[in-house]
Amino acid sequence: MFKLVWQNLIAHPIRSVLTAASVCIAILLLCLLRSIVTTLDAGIQASSAARLIVMSSVSLFVDMPISYQQRIATVEGVTTIGKWQWFGGVYQDPSNFFAQFAVDPEHMFDMYPECELDQASRERFLATRNGCIIGKQLADKFKWKAGDKIPLTGALFPHPDGGAWDFEVCGVYTSKAANFDDRTMMFQWKYFEETLRAGGQDPGVGVYIFRTAPGANVERIMSEVVAMFANGPMSVRCAPESEFQRMFISMMGDIPMLLGWIGTAVFVALLLGCVNTMLMAGREQIHDVGIFKALGFSNAAAFRILIAQSMILCTLGGIAGIGLTLALKPMIATAIAAMFPVFLVETSTLVLAVVLTIFLGVAAGMIPAWRASRLKPVDALRAGA
Amino acid sequence: MLIPLNYTLRSLFVRKAATLLSVFGIGVTVAIFAGVLALQQGFTTMFTGHGRTDVAVFLRPGATGETDSQFSRERGMKLIKSLSAIEQTPNGPLASMETYSGVLRKRVDGGEVNVAFRGVQPATFAIRGDEIRILEGRKFDPGADEVIVGRRLVGRMQDCAVGDVVVINTTPFRVVGIFDSDGPFVSEIWTDTERALAVLDSYGPNRVIARLVPGTDVKALGELLEKDKEAPAKVMTERDFLESQTKMLGGILLGLGMALAVIMGVGAAFTAINTMLSAIASRTNEIGILLATGFRPIPIFIAFMLETLLLCVLGGVAGCLLVLPINGIETGTMNGQTFTEVAFAFRVTPIVIGAAIFFSVLLGMVGGLWPALRACRMTPTEALRRT
Known part of the structure; x- marks a missing residue:
């Protein structure tokens, strides 16, 4: 069964690679944008409670x-x-x-x-x-x-x-x-x-x-x-270092919030792209699904074949995206250093990336997989001819 | 002979779901790019669009802005009195010593930011004329502990209504008016120069502004003053000055926009290629028929290129529509150069729309090239044989 999934993926090598690559890009962007925001918070977390700062009021x-x-x-x-x-x-x-x-x-x-x-x-x-x-x-x-x-x-x-x-x-x-x-x-x-x-x-x-x-x-x-x-x-104000760091972040105004919005939009754009690709893949395989079903494959098996394709593509893309994030980290840190002097990629961001990758794989594969599972063999065979 | 445009249009229409999803995917990408550009436009036009060329800004030599420039009061006076290029009125020269500083203020929705706090002399109002419009209340009285606040601060910062009290160092200032202006002043709090110097425990103003006699060569004046023994100064027109204050944040926003455009553009181009490859795969037969009926490869290439372009431009239009509602939304961030907050609105200018459409055309070109090449290279027999 796995072989079947794999054959379907490599039957359209270009499409598979492009889909995985766009997932990779989206995960990379998402990791970067989130890291900028979490690094700001990390500054507050890491500050010492034993240090206090006095400045003009x-x-x-x-x-x-x-x-x-x-x-x-x-x-x-x-x-x-x-x-x-x-x-x-x-x-x-x-x-x-x-x-x-x-x-x-x-x-x-x-x-x-x-x-x-x-x-x-x-x-x-x-x-x-x-x-x-x-x-x-x-x-x-x-x-x-x-x-x-x-x-x-x-x-x-x-x-x-x-x-x-x-x-x-x-x-x-x-x-x-x-x-x-x-x-x-x-x-x-x-x-x-x-x-x-x-x-x-x-x-x-x-x-x-x-x-x-x-x-x-x-x-x-x-x-x-x-x-x-x-x-x-x-006159002065006196505050723990964390409070001071928080003040600096709030001075940045709406920029961190905007980065969050951009991250969400990136994800939506990507989701649409993936759903589109999987729908196309699903449509092309209608004929095949008809044959499988005529051979006695169950509805669940048809469902699995399609969703597995989506999952594999997204997972490969996600892994590449995470890898790229880690590989490019030093370069990006230098690029944004003027505005954000520290740049850290937190484990939680990587976990989020994995979760989103899985979600993406399921969400994109859901509609074609569901369609495939409901197909009647006769209709499927006729449609593909 | 070219393939009729109708073929291209109908091909897109036949695959409704796929076309719609691609258009939306590309649309969101374009919208993000356009959104960041709109932010950059809103920020820079606020500064560059409103600087005057007949007003000169005098800073200390070597200073990069108002924050790191400072004169003694005597030097400022000397400068104003010695320059014949400054326009004269019966009330004295049209020149004003201004102080500039940031004061921490609480935002209405939480957090604190540095708000620009400017001390001005009465001549500032004379120089500015109706650039500064009092919307509510009145101007502050010279020498009194009173301030007027810029319109963009109202509703964003606490204690910015007429009658409120703003404490600076140990002195309470009463808000007596709200003013409007097209330039960056709308995010500032203004008071009298003397009062500002006193409460900030500061020894002198940060800059001098003056209206110049028409026809003054600012560049020549600058070279002259840079070498002046008594009161050296760096001079530029207000327009040049404001432009120099936007370089950092403007550059960061532009850089962010470009970086996002490149990264997301690659993703969007992939989507376009995927869509078109799949379209071509399912229409191999059609292509065979086109070839068999005598269409040459070049018209076929053009037809598929056009189809991709159309797909992407539709996405571009969708992106522009998505981004239009943010036009005019106010936002604020710190200007790295002045270290104070500037409030400004997203501005979806023709430049933004133009760049967004250009971006989508570029996506179409890149995304369509390969699928179109593939389509036009098929041989009729092969294409017809494949089902």
């Missing part, structure tokens, strides 16, 4: 005074605290966009165990005044390695000399979690502050990130920090 556009660091450190339960400032430098051309932050290097690695960097590079980073560390993806993109110099034009913070800022790469880090991307550059706060002060400018702080002692009452700490600066000069 207005928005990230507005800085806080540098003096806040010491005052926040006095709140009971706060263990380590570090500054982060968005640098907004331009490497050669604005289209080479990547994120750069001035950070306190001594706390950087305690604060973010997700950031993996060998000991020698860490020490070098601490010891180099204009040192910086860069993420693996970033290093790959621009072919940077330790020891290289990166000149950045300070679009937001022009260098007082009027020239470019010069950074020296001290190490290339890799990220271990979805909440920390590896296409960012981090450099010494001290170099940043001293350079600006030499030009008569007072730098502000974009966000403070602090860790709390185990068992500390986070709610109390957050409200204490907010109350501390409620009357200015810059």
Whole structure:
């Protein structure tokens, strides 16, 4: 019986291959679109509950005074605290966009165990005044390695000399979690502050990130920090890292929702295509079905022969689609990195792809299979002649 | 002699179910492509369609936009006073120092976004004229803690009705008016420059805008100011400026549209090929008769090519019909360049329709080629023999 199914499939090799290929393409698209959305959520899931973030209550556009660091450190339960400032430098051309932050290097690695960097590079980073560390993806993109110099034009913070800022790469880090991307550059706060002060400018702080002692009452700490600066000069908001990540995602507006819609539409378009192909296959096999039935095959057998064809085509296509998703993952991650810096394909997406593939196979094969099972041998034989 | 068009039309009509399914499948594909294009069109036309060429934007040298540009107040004043290219009125030069920042606001349907918060001087209204139309309430009073909000924010963001209070840093601002504008300003909150500088604890404005004396060469002015010792600045027309602000998101949307078009297009072309191959297989006899009655292979090729094209263009039309209802639907997303949310409507422009139809014709060409070649290469005896 399987041989019969197989013969039918290879009787029309082109059609079979094209159908499986279009299933493959649809599953690939579906996996990609869903992965973009799930990766955003993964960032929230992976964020640490022990890290809290303080920012201006207005928005990230507005800085806080540098003096806040010491005052926040006095709140009971706060263990380590570090500054982060968005640098907004331009490497050669604005289209080479990547994120750069001035950070306190001594706390950087305690604060973010997700950031993996060998000991020698860490020490070098601490010891180099204009040192910086860069993420693996970033290093790959621009072919940077330790020891290289990166000149950045300070679009937001022009260098007082009027020239470019010069950074020296001290190490290339890799990220271990979805909440920390590896296409960012981090450099010494001290170099940043001293350079600006030499030009008569007072730098502000974009966000403070602090860790709390185990068992500390986070709610109390957050409200204490907010109350501390409620009357200015810059009022703040304080939230766990997950909340902060959520804010970033909600800033993207309707884009994730639109991607979901596109994914659904892709699936519908594909379903129509598959149903069409299977209907055509069914129609061509009416004569054959008549012969089988005349030979004594049951209705159920006729049903099975047709639905099996649909299932096999869809499954082969689905497997190819999943395989292609995994194979193309690194390429796609680079392509969309400007908007979505992290790209992960979750197991749940692959499971969904399998489920949808099976559903597709059944749905597309259902009508022709049902028709075949109801055919009377005489009619079938007459129709095919 | 060509095969009558009627043959092609009837062939499609005879296979109603198959034709309809193919048309729908291709239609959905075209609709997705057109939908993403409509999004891109809505976004870019909002920016590029409304920038003025007689208004110049002055930024700090090296700045890529308003967010990373900043002057001291003195430098802004110096710039305004020293330039003879700025149009003069009895009330002084037609130039305004503006601040630009984002303020986190809650969306009505949950979540928070950065809304653009702009401080303007009275001259802004003089420069803009009826570009800025007050729909409800009034303008803010200079120096008062009052704001006016753009029309697109009403109904999307909380606290955006006249009489509501918006707290920025520690200062409560009262909403005194709703304004409309064709450009990106409709997603912004406006107040007085001085008040904005004070509450954001900021040392100076982010840009200067000015109406130029007719006939001013902006390019030459830009080269002159770039080298200026006292108050260097980067100058461009407002139209060029707005265009530069759309590159990132506009490019991403265009890229997304193209990527989807290519990937889904391959799938749709497969569907078309399948449909046509099956059609040809079941009509081998007919083709034999056509050949036997003296039709040459080329007319047969053309007939089948035409049939595929028709199938795909019908799909294209279906796709356009599917996508039409989204015209005018408002949506919002973050503009990566300004880091603030822009609200805009999907716009199914003639360009979108044209691209969608072109796309479907392309699908027909690619999808029809092989089946049509196959059909026209048959020999009459062989085709007639096969049942």
